[in-house]
Amino acid sequence: MHVPNVDFSSLNLAAPMASYGTTGSRNGEEPGFNYMYAGPSLTVQRITDAVAAQGLILPVSAPSVNSSWDLDFDGPSLHCSPVSLDLRHAILDNILNYTLARSNGQLLGSDCVRGPGYVAWHPNWMRPDDDPMDDYLPFNINQLNISSEAIDRSGSDVLNHDNSHGYPYSDLASVFLAATPHLFTNAHSGIADSSTICPEEPWYEEALADYNKTSTVLRCDVHKSTYHTAFSFINGVQSVDFKDIEDTTDSPMITLGWVVAYFNSSDPEDTTLQPHACPPSEGNPNLDETDGLIRPCLLIPSVLSTLSYQAVMHAFIDMVAGMISVGDRQDLQTLVSSTTKLESTVLALAPELAFLQAERQDKAPSVQQRATTWDQRPFTGLRNDAAAPPPTLPLPQALEQLFQNITISLMSAPDLQPNTSSIYLPRKTKVVSTTAESIYIYAASKLWLAYGLAIGAAAIIVFSGLAAMVANHASFSNQFSTIFRLTRGAQLSYEIKEADRSGRNPLPAYAEKVRVKFSSGPMGEGQSG
8 A cells, every 4th residue: 555655756845946948949849948946845844844843753644553564765865974184174264264353353242252153054056076175164254344344243144055145056965064162162251261262362272272172073965865664653653763774876966956848838828838858868868958058857757856855955954054153242141143943953952062052151140040049939940950951862963863854754744745646656565554452361260269159159049049949849039929928818926006007117116026927837036127
């Protein structure tokens, strides 16, 4: 049967792509329309944000409350690892130069103490043959105009991040992340001391060494992969096991900025347009070389899946990209500036980012810090002590796991399910369904004891009744006719007075000693009534 899945070979995951011109006709007949990639769909973005906030896979629709199945499918996967030593030094130097340039310009305060604690970026036009030292760096220092008061003080104006200027035509599906706790933690003091990195101070070399030692710089690449998973539902509770994730390519995926599609009309507003297959290009049937330009053809499975994969990638990058830094101070309070969603995700709990969760150390304590010391009612208990964050994976593994959870969670969206009319509809999957039944297990000795006592008591009653029947040569019942016939022949040793024959309470004293004689036996003690 068909189980929840996600149709990557479709147009469901990418945002609506608008036409921005034509490529001319194909063989002098059908015209080609260019369509610009516009990022992830709202559904993909919504699922990404939901999974990132919870850190859990969203529940899918199970065939039954107790069922299981194995599912293999192609999808994107994320691989994160530290950058090379040379690139690490270049990136950390770039971040430090940005910090010093900003401080000298007095846009983020003076005394070279204000720097970002977290930076994530996807460089503009990142190509496989680029020089990392020039194009992979987070900040465009040459664009930093420290004399202009109009510069965005968050640093986003010089951050080398492509999505701030729209999605690129084509580049590597990669994102860089840098955590610099030394810059962020020491920025809260607001003054230069032995821990700040100030070139003119004697402790500069020592502080610089600590900055390089405590910083983390990662690169995460998206690959085309094959997932081998196992789904299990027990009483409606979902469990997903990632058996294996195999990369189908050795290098990171190359994204697409635009595609071309051919139709049977030249009118872009014609709602009845029907697509035609793209002409095969020599050596690569997925590309069109009309007019000497290489264009990816839209209606090719590999192109459709690439657009879907990069939609997931860009939703993920949009979530982690940006900066967290210390902004201007007002009076005695530190202001933290953030241009990223990372703080609202489970990634913020990673050990490498633990410094982001620490209390802000200002010259004057915040009211929340003061509240923990109040011991006079009614002011006690206005703030709980900060609970220790739950243990999490290191940041590289946490990023990879979160991306996997997002990919699986796409199966929870009804509008991302495969269309049954599509030729790319996945094959049916074998589903094992189980029905739970109550099974009772008893000890034989206890059963024999209980049933034996019941059988014995029943036998005693039966034999007692038979003995009574034999002794009386008859059987009796408790029917009214039996009692009526027996009492009609009864004789009393004392006559009951007329006033006492109603039977009302209390019983007269003389009546307690009355003897009753039935016709079938001798006189005996009467029963008081």
